Amino acid sequence: MFQGVVPKECIAQILRVSEVDKWGRVYNCCSGTFRFEQITLATFPGVEMHSNDVSLYSSAIAGYVLGKPIDYEFHGALDFVNEFDFREPDQRLAALAVGFNLGRFAGGKANAYKTS
Structure with a gap:
């Protein structure tokens, strides 16, 4: 960190x-x-x-470690993630980490590894 x-x-x-x-x-x-x-x-x-700021990610990790997970929702291109039944804090934290990584591929030209 x-x-x-x-x-x-x-x-x-x-x-x-x-x-x-x-x-x-x-x-x-x-x-x-x-x-x-x-x-x-x-x-x-x-x-x-x-x-951008990393406060959401830092806060989510801290909340998980302290046993006080924070509440957040996905919007826009990642709105579909809300449909999954992530009840456990570690699952939601993992979804957030994946979301941050997916964000790198959201823009730019279409290619074989990214489709709209």
Whole structure:
């Protein structure tokens, strides 16, 4: 598990050596504190920023370990997962982990391993 934040000096160095303004889009997976996004957008306000937080996954694991599972539902492309009878916390946690991994394949071009 990630513990902490990326130091401001490190973010400043990334922004100095990268051509963020030419990219147009920046993707930051598993942000946490959104510090990188805030500094990047303050420096390059025209950049399109895409990011996410890992709090659901972290909270689900913590709830499972502590014996206090959290409640959540799947929506959108993963809505079908709600139809399965996952009653045990470990089953729901496994479904969440699979859902996170499936998300990587949701977009992009169709191919032999992914059909709509």
